[in-house]
Amino acid sequence: MSLLCWEEDVNLRQYNTFNVDSIARYLVRIRSTNDLKDLLASPQFRDLRYLVIGGGSNILFAEATFDGVILKNEIYGIEVVSESENNAVLRVGGGVEWMSLVTYCIDHDLSGLENLSLIPGTVGAAPIQNIGAYGAEISDVTLSVEVCNLETGEIRTMSKDECALKYRDSIFKHALKNVFISSVTIRVSKAQFHCLNTQYSSVQDVLQQQGVTTPTIRSVSGAICLLRRRKLPDPKILGNAGSFFKNATCDASLCKTTMKAHPKIPLFPGPDGFYIIPAAWLIEDCGWKGRQIGKAGVSATHALVLVNYGGAQGREILLLADSIIKDVQTKLGFQLIPEVNIIR
Ligand SMILES: Cc1cc2nc3c(=O)[nH]c(=O)nc-3n(C[C@H](O)[C@H](O)[C@H](O)COP(=O)(O)OP(=O)(O)OC[C@H]3O[C@@H](n4cnc5c(N)ncnc54)[C@H](O)[C@@H]3O)c2cc1C
Numbered sequence: 001m002s003l004l005c006w007e008e009d010v011n012l013r014q015y016n017t018f019n020v021d022s023i024a025r026y027l028v029r030i031r032s033t034n035d036l037k038d039l040l041a042s043p044q045f046r047d048l049r050y051l052v053i054g055g056g057s058n059i060l061f062a063e064a065t066f067d068g069v070i071l072k073n074e075i076y077g078i079e080v081v082s083e084s085e086n087n088a089v090l091r092v093g094g095g096v097e098w099m100s101l102v103t104y105c106i107d108h109d110l111s112g113l114e115n116l117s118l119i120p121g122t123v124g125a126a127p128i129q130n131i132g133a134y135g136a137e138i139s140d141v142t143l144s145v146e147v148c149n150l151e152t153g154e155i156r157t158m159s160k161d162e163c164a165l166k167y168r169d170s171i172f173k174h175a176l177k178n179v180f181i182s183s184v185t186i187r188v189s190k191a192q193f194h195c196l197n198t199q200y201s202s203v204q205d206v207l208q209q210q211g212v213t214t215p216t217i218r219s220v221s222g223a224i225c226l227l228r229r230r231k232l233p234d235p236k237i238l239g240n241a242g243s244f245f246k247n248a249t250c251d252a253s254l255c256k257t258t259m260k261a262h263p264k265i266p267l268f269p270g271p272d273g274f275y276i277i278p279a280a281w282l283i284e285d286c287g288w289k290g291r292q293i294g295k296a297g298v299s300a301t302h303a304l305v306l307v308n309y310g311g312a313q314g315r316e317i318l319l320l321a322d323s324i325i326k327d328v329q330t331k332l333g334f335q336l337i338p339e340v341n342i343i344r
Contacts, residue, residue, distance in 0.1 A: 004028055004038050012070065016056035017120060019239035020314040022343075026069040031095075033075075033148060033155055033182050040153045045069065050150060051343060052180050054095065054122030058129065058241055062314040062344045073124045075182055078104055086193040089143065091185045094124025098131070106218050111194035112141045112186075114221040118228045120235065120242070124181040128172045129339065130165040134224055135197050139165035141186040147179040155182070167271075168246050168339050191217055202227055233299055239308030240299065241340045244321060245279040248334040262332065279336055280304040282328045296320045318342060 010027040013019055026048070030036060039045050049068030053059065075093040078101065082089045088110055092101055098121050102113045115136035119126075126138045127145050142160045149155075164171040172179065196215055198204055206223035207215055233240050250258060250267075255275045258265055262285075270276040283289065283303040290300035295312035297320070299305040306317055325336045 004035060004042065006044065006069075010070070012056070012061055012066065015053060015070070015072065016059050016061055016241075017235035017239060018056075018060055018241055018308050018312075018314070018317060019235070020061055020308060020312060020317065022061035022064060022066055022314060024066040024068070024070045027072060028069055029072045029074045030180065031074045031076075033146075036148045036150075036155070036180055036182070037153065039071070040150070052124075052150075054125040055097065055120055057120035057235065058125065058340055060241060060314050060317055060340050060342050062318045062342050064313065064315075066343065071180060073122055073180070073182075075124070081185065085190070087187050087189045089185060089187050091183055092123045093183055094122060094181045096123045097121075098123055098126060102221065105188055106221055109191040109217070110188040111191045111196070111217040112136075112188040114217045115197055115224060117221040117224045123184050127163055127165060127170055127181065127184060129168045130170050132168070133228075134200050134203060137165070138184075138186075141188055143185045143187050145181055145185070146183040147176070147181055150178050150180055157185075196220055231302055233301070233305060233307055238299075239310075239312070240305050243279070243304040244306045244338060244340050245283070245304060245324075245336045246339045247279045248277040248282060248336065249274045250277065250334075251275075258333070265332075277334065282332055282334055282336065283324060286324070286327050286331050288324055288327070293320055293323075298324070314343075 007027040010024045012022045012024055028039060050071055052071045052073060054073050073095040075095040077093040078096060079091045080088055081091050098119050101123055102117050105113045115134040116131060119131050119133060127142060131138050144160060145158050145163055147156060147158060198215055198220060203223050206226055207219060212219045249270060251274055255267055265277060266281055267275045267277055280303040288298045289303040291298050292309060294316055295309050296317045297307055297309055299307050306320060321338060328334055328336050
């Protein structure tokens with residue numbers, strides 16, 4: 001007999017870092033793959049719309065209601081699958097908080113995740129947009145991902161290649177939207193065999209200011225936490241979902257015309273001959289940084305971050321995002337694409 005509890009008429013405000021209200025018809029907490037089997041066997045589930053959530057830090061509930069079932073990932077546990085002289089393989093439950101995993105690794109002298117310190121959310125959501133920061137991405141350590149197909153019930157392990165992890169993208173945003181990620185298996189290095197990634201000048205500056213001459217995974221993590229706290233609003237104080245938009249890209253020929261029209265535009269070489277234009281620059285150049293419309297606005301410290309100043313509804317934040325997209329397109333000719341998952 002299924003022990004799943006179907007909570008009814010649940011306000012999702014506490015389950016999304018934008019802190020917007022949206023009433024879900026049902027919420028079910030998934031604590032194991034057996035719970036998933038029970039869920040799929042339940043007649044109630046069959047005709048319902050569903051949405052898997054972790055920490056709700058990359059979601060905007062645009063509507064006042066969600067007429068379906070929210071599947072909240074609460075599969076916990078970190079298991080050491082194998083260990084060698086220079087690395088360890090960890091299988092991590094999808095519901096584990098990302099920063100708990102980073103802390104676990106630092107405490108056990110395991111490196112590879114320190115540059116991803118303080119990214120909110122859960123381990124299960126991390127491959128979906130291939131989380132990244134300060135020159136690192138989860139794809140650097142991912143070995144495989146265990147998924148349950150919510151249409152067929154099949155549980156299988158996907159290799160890293162099958163996940164098609166790219167810049168804020170993966171197969172889970174396209175052909176495989178109907179899966180529940182139950183665990184992620186990663187390979188992390190023993191600290192003495194790891195080459196620290198301190199290529200970002202801001203990280204080097206903090207380490208220097210702190211008098212760190214020989215950086216360690218702990219000191220690099222500490223420097224990154226400090227930088228993030230300085231730059232990004234804390235969702236517990238000011239609702240937000242981090243970067244709302246992805247960086248824009250252009251090919252070499254568009255790059256030339258763009259440079260002519262906007263000589264100050266920053267362009268960085270990206271993969272496959274494309275160039276990357278920081279979305280924050282585009283938004284700031286169009287005068288949106290720090291602007292507030294009603295209860296929603298653009299952070300004054302980071303132009304990529306849209307914020308809820310208190311009591312904003314999802315629709316208001318979405319309207320703000322749409323206005324920014326139109327303005328950047330009209331003035332600079334670039335189409336901004338949301339990084340945040342908009343639930344309508
Ligand atoms: C202040 C702040 C800073 C941030 N900084 C960064 C950053 O530096 N780099 C970065 O990459 N991201 C960043 N983010 C975005 C966010 O932290 C990541 O995208 C994170 O991985 C989202 O995890 P979550 O558990 O909150 O996912 P949720 O928001 O709950 O879900 C995100 C998406 O994944 C789906 N999903 C969630 N869990 C599962 C699962 N187990 N199986 C299948 N689908 C699932 C959801 O349906 C949804 O579509 C930031 C967010 C905030 C608020």
